[in-house]
Amino acid sequence: MMIDRRILTHFDFLLLFLIFPIIAVSFFLINEANEILSIKQAIYIAAGFFLFWIIFFIPFRNLSKSISIFYWFCIILLVIVDIYGTAKLGAQRWIIIPGTGISLQPSEPVKVAILLMLANLICHNPPPKNGYGWKDFLKISFYIILPFLLILKQPDLGTALVVVIMGFGILFLIGVNYKIWLSILIIVLVASPLIYKSLHDYQRKRIHDFIAEKPSYHIRQSVITIGSGGLFGKSKEKSTQTQLKFLPIATSDFIFAYYVERFGFVGAIILLGFYIGLILHILSFSFINSRDYQLRVMSSGIAILIFVYMAVNIGMTIGLAPVVGVPLPMFSYGGSSFITFIVLFGILENLLAFRFNFEYNSNPFKNINKKGPLAQLVRALGS
Template identity: 85%
Template structure:
């Protein structure tokens, strides 16, 4: 099937060029740690890239009703976790795909659903010059708060906070009246003791470990691992913190510490630099067209997600944030988060490449007035 060449001119190849080295370094570490895990990760990576090209050709700008259906389907999956969900590491967050042995977290596709839903709503009801007022703000906030509460119930405080912050950060960038933000800030400050008291015991323990003078065992081992990497890192045989299993959850939550032990401070700066470049590159698309709210919402949401995930995960490994189950985006072991980001990248690429309503095998001159001067010029050029 032929594709209009103009689509390729608007395809963001730089996005994939930034993503590839991050994925490659991740696979190298996972394969070094466990060959069995690397086999599963290769399946996740292949699935992610296949879905990327499939989803890239879905006309998201024309699927308004389907987006609503997808959103509510994700809500049903979150509800199904209570009935069919499996428990790992003390939390019931996963649903096993029958006959495959593979599992996924419904909290991952719901991020995609929220972003698409916000993009759809804001496109049809753009903010006035002074920003959204209370009525519109509450309507839009409902689609953020509902899945947040369901994720929090699993319990998954880290993901719930990321979803909440992502959604309201997008609204902040799109435009909400400043009086609403002041009111929300006051409510949070007043209700903070009640919020803390409603947390689970292990969640309060993580906060207490964070503010105490002596960090938890996980964080201590992570800091030791990072420090042992030095400037240029160590060989596999000399990476004793990881190889001797002193570093817990080395390929997922604390993979950054594992990476720094292998590649040192220089390697850490390269990885962080790639993430910063990726975030700024995606965020730059928010300024292409101020009226293209679909593109603005999706670009800002993806860049915010990567920023929160990267920032919290790295801060967690060096003791600057509480330990929460937030992976390093497209780097930590696991399929749910990786595939979610590949889907989001595909949606972004679709909105970029097809923002001028290009069609496959389209004739770029089919809508020209046959008697107009431009049509005469086209015929003259053709002859």
């Protein structure tokens, strides 16, 4: 099968170079801690990259109606969770697929749906010079607020906040009138006491534990684990905090603490360097073409998503953020979050590799006054 050279020219191999080391080190740690979990993680990794290549060849730039259908399908799944969902640890977030026993967490694919929907909406209605006004802002915000409320109801405060930060972070970067942001800031500050009272008891407890003088048991063990790693870390046999099970949830929520115990402060700096490099590299795609709103929305959204997950998870392990169960991207054990990120990377690579279609087919004169002298010159040249 012949592949257009332009696809290989535009394909971003550096993105894969930044992702692979993160996944490899994660698998090494999970395998070291629990071989059974490592087998499952290997399956997730294989499934993720299989999906990557399927997603890569889907023509997302031409799927306006399909994207809308996918978004509303994900919304329906969130509604089904509320009615028929399976509860675990007091939260109703999963759907069991009949006859398979496989559980699905709709709050993961809905992140993909939101990004695609925002890219579609903004592409068809780009912001004016001074940014979106209230009418367009509220229209676009609806597609962010609706899944936010449905996820919050499960309850899943961590994922709900990630969705809001991702969605409105994109709008901030794309362009919204500054008066709107000032108004929202004032409203949030005034309503903050009511927002706090509306939280569930366990959510308020997490906030209280975060600001309390004495951190919770999980945080104390995590900080001890990180401190015990020293400058260069310890061998597997000497990593007593993890091996003796003092560190809770070592392969998922607190895997960063486990990593630092094994590889020390130097290892932590290297891992953070890969994440920061990945975030900045992805964010740089939004500056390739100011008119390519699909690429701008997707790249900025993925960059924000990785940053928020990374910042909250690492902040949580060192006591600078409340424990909300947010995974470290592509590093924590689990299939839902991992596959979501791999799918997003597949969409991003598609928009990058096939952007020559956008560049060659876009009309630079579409906004010209049809009766103006420049339009007459273009028509004359064309004839």
